[in-house]
Amino acid sequence: MEIMMTCRKAGYLTRIVMPALVFLAFKMPALADELELGRTLYAEHCAVCHGADLEGAPDWQRPGPDGRLPPPPHDETGHTWHHGDTMLFEYTKRGGQAYLADLGVAFDSGMPAFGEVLSDDEIMAILAFIRSTWPERIQEIQAARTEAEQTE
Numbered sequence: 001m002e003i004m005m006t007c008r009k010a011g012y013l014t015r016i017v018m019p020a021l022v023f024l025a026f027k028m029p030a031l032a033d034e035l036e037l038g039r040t041l042y043a044e045h046c047a048v049c050h051g052a053d054l055e056g057a058p059d060w061q062r063p064g065p066d067g068r069l070p071p072p073p074h075d076e077t078g079h080t081w082h083h084g085d086t087m088l089f090e091y092t093k094r095g096g097q098a099y100l101a102d103l104g105v106a107f108d109s110g111m112p113a114f115g116e117v118l119s120d121d122e123i124m125a126i127l128a129f130i131r132s133t134w135p136e137r138i139q140e141i142q143a144a145r146t147e148a149e150q151t152e
Contacts, residue, residue, distance in 0.1 A: 030128035038129025041122055045114065050074050054133060068110040074130045081134055081142040084149030085127060092123050 030038070043052065049071040050056055056073030064070055072078040080088065091099045096109025114123065131139055 030125075030132060034125045035129050035132050037122070038125035038127070038132075041118065041126050042129050045118065046074075046126065054078075054130065066110075068108050071110070074133075076134050076138050080130060081138045082145070084142070084146040086146070086149045088127055089120075089123055092126070093118075093120070 042054075051071075051073065054074040056075075056078055057070035060070045060072045060078070062069070072080070074080045083091075087099075091111060093113065093115040095113030095115075096107075096111030098113065100107050100109055118126070131142065134142070
């Protein structure tokens with residue numbers, strides 16, 4: 001009888017608990033190593049345009065002489081958190097122009113593609129670092145947008 005109960009418990013663990021733990025692992029905040037990698041890569045590849053403190057270019061909401069909008073901030077004052085992770089990843093990997101063109105959006109984006117410079121994991125680490133700087137409420141809003149993106 002005791003063996004049967006142990007087997008039943010093991011089945012419960014295998015069928016219910018383990019999948020739940022795997023699901024939660026994807027919902028957990030980024031690990032410290034990933035955040036440090038993201039911080040380092042951000043400083044190396046992103047800060048020159050978006051600012052060392054994620055502050056963006058001055059007057060980022062007004063087109064410059066070339067007609068393009070300057071690089072926006074990635075802190076909570078910008079609009080990065082208005083977008084889900086998939087969009088942010090693709091925009092970074094493929095570049096703004098290519099990503100928007102595929103959506104049929106006629107917008108002259110100055111965001112270059114980083115897909116040949118950074119690995120997918122490195123792009124995700126940068127995004128995790130950026131997210132980690134936002135207040136909790138904004139992180140929650142952005143996480144909901146990411147989740148909604150997955151159901152589209």
